[in-house]
Amino acid sequence: MALNKRQERIIAMMNDANEWITGKELSKLLNVSDRTIRSDMDAINRYYDENLIESNLRYGYHLNTEVFRTLDIELAEPIPQTPHERCVYIIQELLFEKNELNITSLQDKVFVSEYSIDNDIKRIKKMIEPYPQLKLVRSKNFIHLEGAEESKRKLYKDLLAEETQGNFLNLNNLAALYKDFDLLLIKDILEQTLDKHNYHVREMAFPMLMIHVGIAIERIIRRNYIQTDRKNEELKQSQEYKIAEEFFHSVAKKIRIEIVDDEVALLALLLMGKKGTNYTKDLVSMSHSMSSDEIVEGMLEIIHNDFDIDFCQDSDLKIGLKMHMQSLMERQMKHVEVSNVYLQEIKRKYPLVFEMGVRVARYLEEQLGEEINENEIGFLSLHLGSAFERANLSGKYRVVMIYPHDQALSNMCVRKVETRFGERMGIVECLNFFEEKAILRIKPDLILTTLPLKHDLDITTIQISLFVNLEDESRIFQALNLLDKKRFQKEFQEGIKGMIDPKFFYTDLEAASSEDVINFMCDNLYEAGYTPKDFKESVLKRESMSPTSFTYSFAVPHSFDVLSKKSNISVAVLKKPIPWGAFDVKLVILLAINEEDRYMLKMFFDWLSNAVSDANRFATLLESKDYNDFINRIVE
Template identity: 40%
Template structure:
């Protein structure tokens, strides 16, 4: 099966019911005939007919256990996958025979030669590498560091957004088993009494994977800033033991800078105590990391109304990160941020905070960060913002008439799992309508079928509390999240997106032309000042707001807006916008007084793009009324 056919299975699984062929075709961007052919291929590839067809109802997945592999097909399915395959072959071998490639990727020699022309142009535009050919053989020529950067780029493309899946991560590193490395790391941490949060452990593991790849390719870190008393710490001893075992396992030398860097990662925010000074030289001046951090957080406070300046943990962590960032810039080294696409896609408001912080850094030091570094800043700010935001928790009442000891165990588990989102305000052994009404719950959890007349969602649990129950509660909380802001959003959306701000077909030459044309109706209506387009372009200069799904969300930072509005445009033809091709644009202009509305918008947008069918309907050019209906889920 190819990637599209796997996506059809996933789409039907998520739907849980019947889907019309035309709806699937809309999501996939192909004809209904192609969908019919794909379904036949799927059913021929799997044991038994996995997808049932009906002339009236469409298609549905007969079994929810239909095997869907997230891995790429062995044979590249698209031109992009084919070119990536060729580049990886060139990176892994000194040279390759051009005549062998058609058989490996199941295309003609003419197609291979066409692919090589595209690869040559891409390398010329984006790297210091180039292809050399002769006697039917071809090889990749250039600096070894540039080759490694290309290899890491190709690997990160394979992972897509599934960066916390160990099986997927493992495929990034063909030279070793990342699961084995993880277990070895955990063993060393345990032996030296080091405890690391699960979220931080993922970051440490990613660092170790990249560092080990670098060492195995004879390109270890050559130096690290001189540190005081670091070698006496348990974190250093654990890092030393880990790298010593790695050295024996892979027959390499354990580099001292890599040991020190891993020790600092183990320490997390406490690593700041081991540096010689609280300043770092930049362009001939000693820069106070504390002052720099404070200035960046103050800029975030002014723009977003979120005061993180008193968060000492964030100050320490951000200062430590800035030290490493400035050293990387000084040494002209780069790091890849595997979290970047996930962050930009799922948390655009958080990513924008990173852009704001990077803009302040540029203002103070004259240094402009790339999107990877902006993403790292956003990770720090996002973690602190999540804690700071603390939306009000939902109130849950539990009706559990079973054994009291068992009830205590189950309820304690529920409290522990959902403590950040829900408070269990009462535990009852029987349902009493008046008592439950007085408690005013948002959610009722019960182990018995419960028929009540209250307008309160109810989740029936097993007395032994299964993983399915955990999932049911999680899904219900997500539905409550969705409904919490729905009334506000539905009331405001027609005010924000007026017919005169909706451009059903926009002919533009490039992204700048799109932005300037979309600003015109908002300027005419008095919503934004004439210079707003320039401010949007300045924001795009820090990091383009385009996404792989084919849309862009341009907006400005720190500009006075007279009236909140959103301009919508369907482009006459796709345009290259940053790294992505875009045909659908929403230009945002939200007043400072409506900051909360920006958060509501992004919450809504995440729901939209997470639903392929709904997103497909939104992108259809059916006019303003149909667009608003798709937004509000009106039937």
């Protein structure tokens, strides 16, 4: 006799939860009696003739994952279990799947009463209050979302940011998914191997690398090997191959796995990143009219068009997707299907990320003429979710929270901090105690602790209360402002030093007019190949419109519309002040900036606006004796 719908839901729910659940909790979720739950558990185990559901008088029920993996069970969609999860689910359905939802059908899907759905509708209305153009409308037994497309996309992106919020690639969370080995131990082995070879992997790329490593080891343990045609003698001579080989040998000593040449080759190619494409043919273009580069660009365009999320500048994502396309084509050609230990985790906890994966998979099916299964969608979602998290955290300060084990109070503390300061910082990890090794691995900009803490690391540390009062907020605010100042100073120092070349720095320059100075400085840049021929003409044209001189005896001439070939800030300290517009000028700063470095202009003018508000500080620049003296004074 087949399982009924409720029993299928029980298996799905227990797989989602991945922990012990009491019969009382299940009975409330499914709106049935404890006795019915006991009967369902017996029926499930009899149906599969296996002890799929384990029971314990104290803890309740638990899904036996070992047995689950051996059974061919097709799970229903993950069930949103908390009110917030249901609200996000409903919004997602209204945004992407259906124009309107039938409330009765919705109750059956999420296993809650009409009363619960009514409360969810109230919560959603509250959630969309910051979007005045959006309105949740109920008409009899249906609900739909009204409003501008732009507002709907903004709502989606904000929910997506809340969904990931620094936890999407949290290695501690990911490690819990592996039952047969310790992913954090594997991470330590990889880091030690990389250090031994003095090989650097970018911090933001490391979590995705560990995801691939975890999947590879899981495959090896289960003897679900993948064969690749991309290994060759040239690849085997590379440093990356030697690192990958040594890494797997070190892992084998700890958890007794086989050394699989194909997995070594795949890890070596991953370490290589973009360089890895030099070792292999483009498997996409070999069987299709498009190249893998064109396919990846199409994927990013779909994301941009459908979700208004621009990943076009994310080189890590482009490389990752291109490498994934190669592996995908290899699997499709060999008719190999791989399991994805992360699939249910993504579908359950990150449905909006998974939605992006689904859209990209549809595009791939159209272009490749191949069916993309859920496991593959899960892999694509990992790449996209990681890219979104990188984009969402870029520019934010990385913060570690240290608090005791009182989970309820601690969660409240974290939420208050994120609500108040989420736009400026991201909590990348929460710890119950301070451990120097862990902190050095995370490399945070700031530590927030609810416990008294002293350490020798050069990391700003603020003690706050679990209740985050106004005094705590003030301390955090001041710490972030100080970090802003340090960040600006560091970026400005690095940028300005690279832009001001000693050979275009002049002291005691003699000139009779502003035109003399501009001619001299522009001619030198042109002769050195820094600027095009019409650059000087554009600078003079800009001056004729309105002189670029300011009080405190300086001028900042720049091109009207002609970009330089190579960015440079040319500086002249004049021997004697000369008339320049309404002021006498002694310091001339000529800006010659190309397209790539336009961001430096804003940084320079930010510095300038601060400098001119301090007459004494600016006056010291006019006393600069040489290039080094000027640089030291400008970055003070």
